[in-house]
Amino acid sequence: MASATQKAVGGTYMSIGATKATESKPRGARGPGRAGRIANLESADVEFINVTKTFNDANAVDDLNLRVEAGEFFSLLGPSGCGKTTSLRMLGGFEDPTKGRILLGGQDVTNLPPYRRDVNTVFQSYALFPHLNVYENVAFGLRRQRIEKNEIKRRVGEMLEIVDLPNYEKRQSSQLSGGQQQRVALARALVNQPKLLLLDEPMSALDAKLRRQMQIELKRIQTQVGITFLYVTHDQEEAMTMSDRLAVMWHGRIEGMGTPKDVYDSPTTEFVASFLGASNLLAGSIVSTSGSRTTIAIDGGGTIVVPADHVPDLGGSTAVKVGVRPEKIGILPADAVVASDHNSIGGRVRVSTFTGVGNQYIVETNLGVEVTAYAQNIGHQLAPRSGDEVILSWPVEHTFTVKPLPTTVEINETEGD
Amino acid sequence: MEQLVPPDHAGGVAPRRTRRVGRALAPYLLSLPSGLWLLLLFLVPLVLMLSLSLKTCSPSTGACVMAWHWGEFSSEMSLYHQEFITSLYFAAAATVVDLIISFPIAYWIAFYGGRRKNFFLLMLLVPFFVSFVIRTIVWEFVLSNNGVILGALKHIHLLPSGFHILGTSYAVMAGLAYNYLPFTALPLYVALERIDRRVLEAAYDLYATKRVGFMKVIMPLAVPGIFAAFLLTFIPMFGDYVNQEILGGTSNTMIGTVIQNQFLVTLDYAGGASLSAILLVVALLGIFLYARLLGSRTIEQYL
Numbered sequence: 001m002a003s004a005t006q007k008a009v010g011g012t013y014m015s016i017g018a019t020k021a022t023e024s025k026p027r028g029a030r031g032p033g034r035a036g037r038i039a040n041l042e043s044a045d046v047e048f049i050n051v052t053k054t055f056n057d058a059n060a061v062d063d064l065n066l067r068v069e070a071g072e073f074f075s076l077l078g079p080s081g082c083g084k085t086t087s088l089r090m091l092g093g094f095e096d097p098t099k100g101r102i103l104l105g106g107q108d109v110t111n112l113p114p115y116r117r118d119v120n121t122v123f124q125s126y127a128l129f130p131h132l133n134v135y136e137n138v139a140f141g142l143r144r145q146r147i148e149k150n151e152i153k154r155r156v157g158e159m160l161e162i163v164d165l166p167n168y169e170k171r172q173s174s175q176l177s178g179g180q181q182q183r184v185a186l187a188r189a190l191v192n193q194p195k196l197l198l199l200d201e202p203m204s205a206l207d208a209k210l211r212r213q214m215q216i217e218l219k220r221i222q223t224q225v226g227i228t229f230l231y232v233t234h235d236q237e238e239a240m241t242m243s244d245r246l247a248v249m250w251h252g253r254i255e256g257m258g259t260p261k262d263v264y265d266s267p268t269t270e271f272v273a274s275f276l277g278a279s280n281l282l283a284g285s286i287v288s289t290s291g292s293r294t295t296i297a298i299d300g301g302g303t304i305v306v307p308a309d310h311v312p313d314l315g316g317s318t319a320v321k322v323g324v325r326p327e328k329i330g331i332l333p334a335d336a337v338v339a340s341d342h343n344s345i346g347g348r349v350r351v352s353t354f355t356g357v358g359n360q361y362i363v364e365t366n367l368g369v370e371v372t373a374y375a376q377n378i379g380h381q382l383a384p385r386s387g388d389e390v391i392l393s394w395p396v397e398h399t400f401t402v403k404p405l406p407t408t409v410e411i412n413e414t415e416g417d
Numbered sequence: 418m419e420q421l422v423p424p425d426h427a428g429g430v431a432p433r434r435t436r437r438v439g440r441a442l443a444p445y446l447l448s449l450p451s452g453l454w455l456l457l458l459f460l461v462p463l464v465l466m467l468s469l470s471l472k473t474c475s476p477s478t479g480a481c482v483m484a485w486h487w488g489e490f491s492s493e494m495s496l497y498h499q500e501f502i503t504s505l506y507f508a509a510a511a512t513v514v515d516l517i518i519s520f521p522i523a524y525w526i527a528f529y530g531g532r533r534k535n536f537f538l539l540m541l542l543v544p545f546f547v548s549f550v551i552r553t554i555v556w557e558f559v560l561s562n563n564g565v566i567l568g569a570l571k572h573i574h575l576l577p578s579g580f581h582i583l584g585t586s587y588a589v590m591a592g593l594a595y596n597y598l599p600f601t602a603l604p605l606y607v608a609l610e611r612i613d614r615r616v617l618e619a620a621y622d623l624y625a626t627k628r629v630g631f632m633k634v635i636m637p638l639a640v641p642g643i644f645a646a647f648l649l650t651f652i653p654m655f656g657d658y659v660n661q662e663i664l665g666g667t668s669n670t671m672i673g674t675v676i677q678n679q680f681l682v683t684l685d686y687a688g689g690a691s692l693s694a695i696l697l698v699v700a701l702l703g704i705f706l707y708a709r710l711l712g713s714r715t716i717e718q719y720l
């Protein structure tokens with residue numbers, strides 16, 4: 001099954017590429033919208049310039065500046081209600097920005113209606129046409145572009161194959177399961193091969209296996225056809241594995257942006273550090289910097305050394321938070337010698353939980369704060385039990401510093417995936 | 418199968434059974450009041466009327482005897498087919514007028530009414546808080562030969578002094594169209610209001626212009642509403658006699674007027690009953706057609 005799909009698909013994109021070139025002319029001449037759309041056929045870059053969207057006096061999107069390169073797979077992450085859908089809707093043309101401009105392929109599209117933008121959307125709510133069957137749903141965009149009948153038939157057939165819904169053409173959309181509807185929504189947008197595809201949690205209703213399969217297909221289409229993807233997801237792992245770059249949004253602003261590795265390993269704000277994966281954060285203040293190392297005095301006592309170039313701009317203040325990821329921490333016996341260029345904190349194990357792939361420890365440190373550490377289940381290292389005295393140690397390189405949030409702000413929407 | 422019943426259920430067979438019987442009866446008990454209501458006030462009169470149409474009645478005393486007189490239907494039809502055709506024509510024309518007038522109103526309220534949708538609907542319905550007959554009499558007054566409109570137009574010589582509307586077919590159709598407007602506007606509004614705006618956005622996303630979105634999404638999704646509006650307007654109009662009586666003349670008699678006359682003036686009960694039966698069959702045919710074309714479930718949403 002999988003290999004059959006693979007094969008059909010392999011041939012697909014070669015031929016689509018070929019038709020696209022020969023077809024571009026009549027399509028532009030006769031189609032209602034394409035002619036008015038942006039001229040070059042390659043994928044387009046996206047730019048939000050100081051975009052603000054206000055609903056009832058509240059900023060859903062707040063002075064957003066974002067640039068997505070052509071052909072890039074870019075993900076937007078963030079807690080519920082942070083403005084991800086609103087950003088996509090402005091790009092799709094369904095919402096007018098209160099302030100700012102939006103560029104698509106270098107052209108200002110801020111005031112262009114949706115049908116004039118070579119952008120397709122996979123809506124969070126699917127929004128399938130209830131009066132049309134699966135085939136007509138997927139063919140809708142192609143019909144609007146006056147593509148020839150046989151060509152439509154071929155492309156719809158191929159796309160339904162890709163989303164694993166062959167022989168569903170005649171089904172009414174109300175007769176589909178949630179996951180099937182979502183795949184039809186995906187097919188309906190993908191089949192048009194737009195320059196930019198907006199995907200608003202396009203796989204939230206799929207099971208793990210199907211999701212994996214679709215992720216691979218999406219990534220393949222994105223690289224082969226060169227579509228720019230702007231992808232919204234709540235699944236952090238999905239965002240990290242698929243994205244070229246990602247951004248973490250919070251209260252309508254971008255809190256952190258970069259490659260998944262950069263954002264994960266060196267978060268620059270407290271919000272990003274705690275939203276993306278798990279972090280141990282210790283409040284402290286900068287004492288001194290010498291060479292490539294900065295020393296930070298932790299509020300409960302003791303010092304921690306961090307790479308100097310990772311210290312963010314604190315705007316004159318010396319208050320920072322020092323962070324380390326649980327899986328970067330090694331657990332040593334209380335009498336062990338800590339390696340050079342490592343930070344360490346002593347403490348007592350409070351909770352030890354076996355999770356299958358590893359052990360999770362909650363350690364009551366001598367600084368009065370709890371630190372979570374995570375050790376992989378490789379079998380031959382120390383497995384302390386609760387009550388044991390231990391030393392936590394990790395390389396200076398894996399320590400990051402973030403600007404603390406104002407104390408009045410609570411990160412209450414954070415959801416641990 | 419028996420073995421699957423947990424042991425603690427074995428002892429409780431008797432009370433369980435009665436409880437189960439009670440539960441099975443509950444829906445019937447609950448529907449008893451409305452069932453009786455329908456039976457006594459709807460079904461019984463209907464059967465009486467149908468049987469009446471097969472009886473022969475004495476024109477002097479009004480007493481009727483069952484005669485299984487099936488010929489009644491054909492003889493009534495041959496006598497009054499012209500009135501049937503007139504009714505059909507008036508009702509169809511007035512329904513079409515209503516659809517044409519209501520659609521833009523319903524569309525505008527549903528899509529651009531914003532938070533004041535209910536207010537606009539109320540404004541649409543306010544005139545209809547007045548009794549049907551009184552409204553029609555007011556129309557008679559408005560359309561009268563020397564009334565506010567025609568009188569004024571005649572006064573400034575825009576119309577010849579002999580011009581009149583009352584008594585013509587146009588007056589009847591205008592009255593019908595006016596009186597039944599809410600029956601068209603409300604189902605249309607419901608149908609348009611129910612359309613998911615996100616689906617419309619999806620159409621725009623897929624390169625549909627406003628016009629294409631209207632033709633390919635709004636119209637198809639409004640079809641059940643249009644059909645419901647048609648039925649709800651057309652059927653009562655077809656049997657209406659008030660408008661024709663008050664606004665019409667002698668040359669454009671509708672079937673409703675005939676039936677009313679037969680019952681109340683000529684006391685031809687059998688004739689009136691058989692014409693009513695024919696009217697009923699026409700209405701049922703319309704509903705049957707609707708159910709066949711659009712599914713029986715959709716009709717309930719508009720009633």
Ligand SMILES: Nc1ncnc2c1ncn2[C@@H]1O[C@H](COP(=O)(O)OP(=O)(O)OP(=O)(O)O)[C@@H](O)[C@H]1O
Nearest residue numbers: 055056060078079080081082083084085086087124
């Ligand atoms: N049409 C609207 N009118 C008023 N407020 C709105 C509207 N649309 C969105 N909002 C508000 O804007 C904020 C951002 O909403 P948005 O839908 O962009 O969130 P999101 O990041 O997509 O969340 P989720 O992950 O739950 O989908 C929310 O606080 C929401 O309540």
Ligand SMILES: [Mg+2]
Nearest residue numbers: 084085124200
């Ligand atoms: Mg959303």
